[in-house]
Amino acid sequence: MKIKVIIADDNPFIREGMKIILASFNEFEVLATVNDGQEAVDYCQLNEVDVALLDVRMPNMNGVEATRLIAERTQTKPLILTTFDDDEFILDAIKYGAKGYLLKNNDPEQISDAIKSVYNGHNVLQDVVMEKLKSGLSAEKGRKESLGDKIDRSQFTERELDIMALIAKGMANKEISKNLYISEGTIANHITSILGKTGLTHRTQIAIYYLTGELN
Template sequence: MKIKVMIADDNSFIREGMKIILTSFNEFDVVATVENGHEAVQYCERHEVDVALLDIRMPEMNGVEATRLLTERTATKPLILTTFDDDEYIHDAIKFGAKGYLLKNNDPERIRDAIRTVHNGHHVLQDVVLDKLKSGLIAADKDKVSDKGDKIDRTPFTERELDIMALIAKGLANKEISKKLFISDGTVANHITSILSKTGLEHRTQIAIYYLTGERN
């Protein structure tokens, strides 16, 4: 069965171009293209949509607010497509339930893989976007935010868990973490499961944000 995708972007060139690209892959069914977040939410409330590709800056309702409403009201998984000019929205989009955050200048195959990943229940956050998030947070409040987890309550965590949280915040994958800490991939995964359990978080992107900001939302 094909993955049902909706595209929301106020730029008709990008919107229609993305539709052509996705249609070229047999696994996708582009069920709708809309111009703003309000139309995106309305459509997904009335129709079955697996993944919604959302631009950030749109009239009437932006992609962040649309993400929040889609997460609250529908089973549609929001995937943000953005530019570097939208840095300030990264944190809110993830907080409100975005399952992925991807740059528009990616190759079609990268976007295809991201849609697959999100549809399968996983999260996608480009390393370059995570780096921008981290840099932006540190620049915004150097006294309160550090890359050493100074804002979090360290009490519930073991030193190994804190090490892993720090490396996740730097954008390292499990395999990279295992090599750096000289432990197995399985041990890394077990520690991450423990961290998620202790924090009530759902995925590694939220772990990174929590480590950098102390916020669990």
């Protein structure tokens, strides 16, 4: 069964280029290409779409608002297509249900892997995007406190706080395991506990919470 994808971008070169890229892989079926967020929302409401690739800056409705509506109204998983000019939208898109942020200049294999990861229930936030997000938050807030000081630390164990800090640094479970000298299974159990305590749904949201102290 192929992964059903739509592409939303107001730039026809990006739109058609992405379609050609995905057509070169047997795993994908590009159902449609659309010009803006409203068209993407309408299409996902009327059709079974697995993953919606959404540009951030589009006329009529941007990719962030489209992400919110698609996540609320359909089973489609939104995946944002971004450039570094779109930094200001990262946090809102993730809050609204984006399953990942994908840089437009990635090579075809990375694009393919990101879509498959999102389809299989994982979240994609490239290290370079996470670093950009962290630096942007620090610069914007001009805060003196350390990262993690904004969260309610009393509800977490010390080990959970350690894991949250490393997730916020962009580390995968394997890297955290080496850093803390505990098994990946134990880390997964701690992450499940953190998600339960916060009401969050995935590790990217844990990173955002640790960085900002915001749960919604």
